[in-house]
Amino acid sequence: MDNMILLDIETGDFDVDSGIYELAVLVIKDGRIIQSEHIAEVYDERIRHLGMGEGYKNISENQVMQERFQHIINTYQFPIVAHNVSFDRKFLVHYGWLEENYECYDSVRAIKYANPNLFSYSLEYLLNYYDIDLPLTHIAIDDVYALFEVIKKVDPKKWIPLYKVPPKKFNKFVEATANVEGESLVFQGRRLVFTGASPFPRILMKEIAAKCGAIVTGNVSSKTDLLICGEKPGSKLEKARELDIEIQTDEWFIDAVSKDLNLETATLTRQSVAATKETRYEKITYTKIPELRGKFVNIALLPFRIQxxxxxxxxxxxxxxxxxxxxxxxxxxxxxxSDDREYVLLGKAKEMQIIAIPLSKFNRMILS
Known part of the structure; x- marks a missing residue:
C-alpha cells in the first residue's frame, strides 16, 4: 500500500473514557512521507519523556485538535493504518474524530501475512527483529515514525480492511452459526478470557471463540494466551498486564473471526474450513543453529505462552x-x-560467560 495515513495515539488507559492524550499522523504518498503532525498539548515538559501520554493534556473533546486531524483526513482521503488499529479506531470513533465507516487497516495483520512465523508482533519486538535502530518511547510521534520504518522494511503485500460489525449483526451471526459444522483455526489451542462490558453478548462471543478452536476460561493466569476486553475490564486487565499476556479489544476479536467466518451471511461450509486448515498451517523449515546442538538452554525469561x-x-x-x-x-x-526487560539472571550469566540471546535475535536466526 503506497498511500496511507499512518497514525498512533496515546490514551489514558484501555477504556475510551480515559481519553486521548496524543495523536501522531504521517501522510504517506507513493511510499514517502509528505506530511507529519503531532496533535497534542503539553502541560508538563518535565515528564513528557515518560511516554504513554504523560505530560500531555486530555484532548479528546478539544475541537481545535479534532479539526486539525479531520483536515488531514478530508484533504488526502487515504486509508488509515495503525498498529492494532481496532484500538486506535475505538477511541477516534467514540469521540467523533473519525467516521464509523472510514477505511482502516491493521499493520499487525499485514505484517503477519508477510512474516507469519514471529513469536511476537509488538512494535518493540519488530524493531528488534528487523534490526531497526529506533527506540520505542511510547510518545506518539516517535512511535509512528518507528512504525513507518518497520512497514518499509517488511513491505507487506497483503492488506485487508478492518471488519466493522454492528452488535445487531453479531447477534444474527451467532444464531445463524450455532449449528455450523467444522471449526475455524484462528484461535486453535489458545486460552482466552473475556472481561468488561460489551455490546456483544459475552455468552455468544465465548461460543464463537470455542468454534474457532479456543479454550475459554473465566480467570486470567500464567496459562492465559489472550485477554479480550470491553469497557471497564477491571482486575483481569491488571493481572494480564502483570503477567505480560496479550490484550485485545472486542472489536479486534470480531475482526479476527471475520477472516474465516462470513459475518454478513453467517454461512460456513466444511469444505471452506478444510481449505483454511490447509493454507493456514504450512510446515516450517527452521535454519539450524550449530552452536546450540548438544547444549543446555535456559528459557525461564520468556513469557509462558512462548516457552x-x-x-x-x-x-x-x-x-x-x-x-x-x-x-x-x-x-x-x-x-x-525476552527483549523488553532487564533481568538479574542476565547480569549473572554475563559474569559466568553464559551466552544470552534475545528472543528476536533467536527468531531471526532460525528463520534466516
Whole structure:
C-alpha cells in the first residue's frame, strides 16, 4: 500500500473514557512521507519523556485538535493504518474524530501475512527483529515514525480492511452459526478470557471463540494466551498486564473471526474450513543453529505462552541437550530471553560467560 495515513495515539488507559492524550499522523504518498503532525498539548515538559501520554493534556473533546486531524483526513482521503488499529479506531470513533465507516487497516495483520512465523508482533519486538535502530518511547510521534520504518522494511503485500460489525449483526451471526459444522483455526489451542462490558453478548462471543478452536476460561493466569476486553475490564486487565499476556479489544476479536467466518451471511461450509486448515498451517523449515546442538538452554525469561513453542523448536529442530526453566538456572550454555526487560539472571550469566540471546535475535536466526 503506497498511500496511507499512518497514525498512533496515546490514551489514558484501555477504556475510551480515559481519553486521548496524543495523536501522531504521517501522510504517506507513493511510499514517502509528505506530511507529519503531532496533535497534542503539553502541560508538563518535565515528564513528557515518560511516554504513554504523560505530560500531555486530555484532548479528546478539544475541537481545535479534532479539526486539525479531520483536515488531514478530508484533504488526502487515504486509508488509515495503525498498529492494532481496532484500538486506535475505538477511541477516534467514540469521540467523533473519525467516521464509523472510514477505511482502516491493521499493520499487525499485514505484517503477519508477510512474516507469519514471529513469536511476537509488538512494535518493540519488530524493531528488534528487523534490526531497526529506533527506540520505542511510547510518545506518539516517535512511535509512528518507528512504525513507518518497520512497514518499509517488511513491505507487506497483503492488506485487508478492518471488519466493522454492528452488535445487531453479531447477534444474527451467532444464531445463524450455532449449528455450523467444522471449526475455524484462528484461535486453535489458545486460552482466552473475556472481561468488561460489551455490546456483544459475552455468552455468544465465548461460543464463537470455542468454534474457532479456543479454550475459554473465566480467570486470567500464567496459562492465559489472550485477554479480550470491553469497557471497564477491571482486575483481569491488571493481572494480564502483570503477567505480560496479550490484550485485545472486542472489536479486534470480531475482526479476527471475520477472516474465516462470513459475518454478513453467517454461512460456513466444511469444505471452506478444510481449505483454511490447509493454507493456514504450512510446515516450517527452521535454519539450524550449530552452536546450540548438544547444549543446555535456559528459557525461564520468556513469557509462558512462548516457552512451549521455543522448547519444541530447540528440542526437535536445534537438537539441544536439555531445557532449563529455573530463574536461578546457571548450569546452562545459553539463555534465550525476552527483549523488553532487564533481568538479574542476565547480569549473572554475563559474569559466568553464559551466552544470552534475545528472543528476536533467536527468531531471526532460525528463520534466516
Amino acid at each position: 512451549k513453542k521455543v522448547e519444541d523448536i530447540l528440542i526437535n529442530h536445534m537438537e539441544v541437550a536439555g531445557i532449563n526453566r529455573g530463574t536461578n538456572g546457571y548450569k546452562v550454555d545459553f539463555i534465550i530471553h
